[in-house]
Amino acid sequence: MQKxxxxxxxxxxxxxxxxxxxxxxxxxxxxxxxMRVLLRRLSIxxxxxxxxxxxxxxxxxGRAVYSVVLGGYRYSLVVFSTKLRDxxxxxxxxxxxxxxxxxxxxxxxTTADLDRLEAEVPKQEAGRCRPTELVLARxxxxxxxxxxxxxxxxxxxxxxxxLLRQIGYLMRTxxxxxxxxxxxxxxxxxxxxxxxxxxxxxxxLAVWMMREFTFDLxxxxxxQRSVNAxxxxxxxxxxxxxxxxxxxxxxPFLVNHPALIHNWVHARETALARVCALxxxxxxxxxxxxxxxxxxxxxxEEWQIGDSALTARNDVLRREWRDLQQVxxxxxxxxxxxxxxxxxxxxxxxxxxxxLLAALLIEPYGALVDDLAxxxxxxxxxxxxxxxxxxxxxxxxxxxxxxxxxxxxxxPQSQHHFWYVSETKLEPRLGLRTQEPGAELxxxxxxxxxxxxLHGTLRATPRKTTLAQVxxxxxxxxxxxxxxxxxxxxxxFEIRDNTIGADLVPVDMLRFKLxxxxxxxxxxxxxxxxRITMYQGAPTAQDLQDGFGDxxxxxxxxxxx
Amino acid sequence: xxxxxNETEAATRKAAVGAGLPFGTAAELxxxxxxxxxxxxxxxxxxxHALDAAATPDHLTAPxxxxxxxxxxxxxxxxxxxxxxxxFLSAPPTAAAQVAGVDSPNLLIGLAGHRAGVGGAAIALAxxxxxxxxxxxxxxxxxxxxxxxxxxxxxxxANRGDFDAASVASSETCTISAPNWTGVQRLAARTxxxxxxxxxxxxxxxxxxx
Numbered sequence: 001m002q003k004x005x006x007x008x009x010x011x012x013x014x015x016x017x018x019x020x021x022x023x024x025x026x027x028x029x030x031x032x033x034x035m036r037v038l039l040r041r042l043s044i045x046x047x048x049x050x051x052x053x054x055x056x057x058x059x060x061x062g063r064a065v066y067s068v069v070l071g072g073y074r075y076s077l078v079v080f081s082t083k084l085r086d087x088x089x090x091x092x093x094x095x096x097x098x099x100x101x102x103x104x105x106x107x108x109x110t111t112a113d114l115d116r117l118e119a120e121v122p123k124q125e126a127g128r129c130r131p132t133e134l135v136l137a138r139x140x141x142x143x144x145x146x147x148x149x150x151x152x153x154x155x156x157x158x159x160x161x162x163l164l165r166q167i168g169y170l171m172r173t174x175x176x177x178x179x180x181x182x183x184x185x186x187x188x189x190x191x192x193x194x195x196x197x198x199x200x201x202x203x204x205l206a207v208w209m210m211r212e213f214t215f216d217l218x219x220x221x222x223x224q225r226s227v228n229a230x231x232x233x234x235x236x237x238x239x240x241x242x243x244x245x246x247x248x249x250x251x252p253f254l255v256n257h258p259a260l261i262h263n264w265v266h267a268r269e270t271a272l273a274r275v276c277a278l279x280x281x282x283x284x285x286x287x288x289x290x291x292x293x294x295x296x297x298x299x300x301e302e303w304q305i306g307d308s309a310l311t312a313r314n315d316v317l318r319r320e321w322r323d324l325q326q327v328x329x330x331x332x333x334x335x336x337x338x339x340x341x342x343x344x345x346x347x348x349x350x351x352x353x354x355x356l357l358a359a360l361l362i363e364p365y366g367a368l369v370d371d372l373a374x375x376x377x378x379x380x381x382x383x384x385x386x387x388x389x390x391x392x393x394x395x396x397x398x399x400x401x402x403x404x405x406x407x408x409x410x411x412p413q414s415q416h417h418f419w420y421v422s423e424t425k426l427e428p429r430l431g432l433r434t435q436e437p438g439a440e441l442x443x444x445x446x447x448x449x450x451x452x453x454l455h456g457t458l459r460a461t462p463r464k465t466t467l468a469q470v471x472x473x474x475x476x477x478x479x480x481x482x483x484x485x486x487x488x489x490x491x492x493f494e495i496r497d498n499t500i501g502a503d504l505v506p507v508d509m510l511r512f513k514l515x516x517x518x519x520x521x522x523x524x525x526x527x528x529x530x531r532i533t534m535y536q537g538a539p540t541a542q543d544l545q546d547g548f549g550d551x552x553x554x555x556x557x558x559x560x561x
Numbered sequence: 562x563x564x565x566x567n568e569t570e571a572a573t574r575k576a577a578v579g580a581g582l583p584f585g586t587a588a589e590l591x592x593x594x595x596x597x598x599x600x601x602x603x604x605x606x607x608x609x610h611a612l613d614a615a616a617t618p619d620h621l622t623a624p625x626x627x628x629x630x631x632x633x634x635x636x637x638x639x640x641x642x643x644x645x646x647x648x649f650l651s652a653p654p655t656a657a658a659q660v661a662g663v664d665s666p667n668l669l670i671g672l673a674g675h676r677a678g679v680g681g682a683a684i685a686l687a688x689x690x691x692x693x694x695x696x697x698x699x700x701x702x703x704x705x706x707x708x709x710x711x712x713x714x715x716x717x718x719a720n721r722g723d724f725d726a727a728s729v730a731s732s733e734t735c736t737i738s739a740p741n742w743t744g745v746q747r748l749a750a751r752t753x754x755x756x757x758x759x760x761x762x763x764x765x766x767x768x769x770x771x
Contacts, residue, residue, distance in 0.1 A: 131565065131733040131734060179567050180565035180566060180567025180568050181565075181567070181568070182568075183563070183564070183565055183568070183734075184565070185565070185733065186565050186567045186733065187567075188566070188733075189733060381678065381679045382679060383589075383675070383676050383679035383680055384643075384647065385651075386646075386648070386650060386651040387650075387651030420753075421752060421753050421754065422753065422754055422756060423750065423753035423754060423755055423756060424756045426753065429754075431754075431759075435759075436757065436759055437754065437755070437757060438754030438755075441751075441752055441753070441754050444584045466651055467647065467651075468644065468647035468648045468651050469623075471643070471644055471647055472620060472621045472623065472641075472644050472647075473620060475582075475583045475585065475586050475643075475644070476583045476585075477585070478583055478584075478585025478586055478589075478643070479583070479584045479585030479588060480585075482585060
């Protein structure tokens with residue numbers, strides 16, 4: 001059978017444009033984001049979430065199990081709700097106790113499994129899991145909202161919508177571990193399974209199931225207080241997500257998984273290129289884009305945060321979005337190739353506006369782009385081609401790492417930062433080279449500097465020398481040489497900025513990755529960590545049963561998908 | 562104790578960095594240990610000895626190639642195992658590599674397994690004590706008594722037929738001795754920066770309790 005040719009597409013945006021940190025830090029979720037991909041799959045499979053165990057006491061503590069079948073496999077979320085003193089409730093990775101801890105279990109746990117997990121899972125990093133556990137995580141209550149919701153429900157009413165809008169979740173995760181950590185299954189266990197083979201699908205599934213637990217827990221707690229307690233209504237549930245506090249751990253991931261990052265970005269950029277190739281969109285598609293522009297406007301109004309830098313950017317974004325709304329009328333969109341024209345027009349505005357528009361244009365075209373989700377995983381195995389000549393490697397380096405060779409590493413500002421791993425819970429951190437101890441233990445996230453150093457060596461090496469010979473004399477270049485070879489055919493392989501320079505804003509890296517997860521309403525608490533909300537506006541388990549669709553991009557509270 | 566394949570890889574990679582090896586070399590050693598862990602082979606005793614021997618960095622003596630055989634002297638596998646394979650795998654497929662002695666023969670099998678797995682090659686290792694190993698992507702076939710430090714080895718390209726009775730990597734965890742794991746963790750800990758108030762103040766979640 002002949003393979004169906006891919007749809008026509010425009011030229012992809014250039015990596016020198018896309019892979020700059022300032023633009024990556026302006027990322028928005030798209031329909032290819034991992035939460036969206038998971039929920040589409042659950043919806044297509046008509047997956048039914050089941051509450052198998054509810055051993056939660058009057059005090060709200062105990063254990064519960066939920067399960068769902070995805071891709072022919074049953075997965076169970078095992079949750080332990082435990083008492084936590086207010087003074088111990090911390091978002092830090094270095095915390096040692098939490099309100100809730102959970103695992104995604106492969107299959108249906110026996111009572112013996114539950115007893116074993118109850119002894120280990122609440123200890124998190126200090127406990128040991130087995131390969132039957134796919135994800136290990138924990139969450140803390142939002143004290144303000146959690147208590148308010150229980151009080152309101154116990155009084156027979158719904159919670160204050162303003163407080164819901166401000167906070168947006170009942171619990172927030174502070175770490176979600178996968179891939180072999182602390183004894184859980186390596187990714188290879190699920191990497192070929194339908195439904196979980198894509199990036200972070202197991203983690204996304206665990207968090208979505210956890211969201212259902214939070215709804216049940218507040219209903220249970222309210223019911224203990226009053227026989228007349230209300231339950232959260234469906235719209236309110238949908239508007240509650242799961243919060244998350246994310247720190248620098250995400251930054252090393254981006255540098256250490258370049259082939260994976262290439263595939264994510266390549267999928268998104270291909271989607272945009274396919275959309276931009278459409279000459280005459282249907283009237284319905286134009287109407288949908290106009291509706292999404294309105295929705296994005298409402299979402300931006302709701303996105304209120306404390307961080308002054310992002311607040312100032314969002315103020316500009318809101319202003320530019322209003323400008324865009326003035327220009328982009330139905331009539332304007334009836335010109336040939338309107339989406340390409342719109343992307344071109346957006347170059348007059350800032351990066352936030354450009355990236356919001358790029359994410360928006362992909363949204364109406366599921367039939368055209370959703371197949372790209374299958375291309376977002378990566379085989380990350382690679383080995384050096386030692387027969388390559390030094391001259392060939394130098395050519396590759398000069399071709400693909402020009403951005404790195406332009407950095408002047410004799411300037412101390414270009415090496416202002418250093419990445420390291422703290423001895424405390426092995427938390428990745430960023431230090432100031434001249435002010436903080438530990439630079440001699442620097443993590444190798446300085447890709448531009450490594451590329452520049454290799455370039456110096458190659459320039460002094462006869463071009464016909466094999467890499468086997470170069471590596472014998474210079475094993476310190478082995479990692480970067482392999483990296484340059486591996487990424488030769490992957491344009492979005494590298495963050496094309498100096499990740500140790502003085503102008504680095506690490507939260508840009510976090511937002512990029514979190515947007516691919518599908519998070520929105522980024523709420524930076526410093527330049528090094530951010531809060532976000534996952535699954536806000538997303539279908540609940542009951543919504544999926546009722547056939548609610550996939551239309552929850554940039555949700556607006558109170559609006560029904 | 563049992564450790565996941567990923568835990569084995571991460572810990573051994575960090576230990577190799579802690580022992581002073583370059584990041585690229587350390588990464589391949591981690592993959593070699595992980596490759597063997599997929600067959601539930603614990604190579605950490607050799608690995609730790611090899612890291613000890615690598616405490617004094619040196620360069621691999623340029624091999625001599627004569628009549629299709631690349632000849633090496635004694636090789637510290639932690640430092641030079643990757644480079645030994647560089648020379649062997651970049652030579653014509655008919656070439657052999659003859660090594661007078663290796664300090665960590667089983668670690669070398671892991672390195673060869675990792676490289677074969679990625680490059681699609683199949684490699685045969687014939688040790689001077691009579692032990693043989695053939696490695697290819699996800700498969701390992703061995704015969705004879707496991708070699709010990711100092712043994713010589715000859716590397717050649719293997720035939721697919723050599724893998725008829727091969728083991729397939731299927732272990733999800735590796736059984737590791739507690740003292741070896743402690744040794745690996747001790748070396749890995751050399752790469753961690755001690756806590757300081759400044760660094761603690763800037764981490765995720767700092768200053769923000771609900």
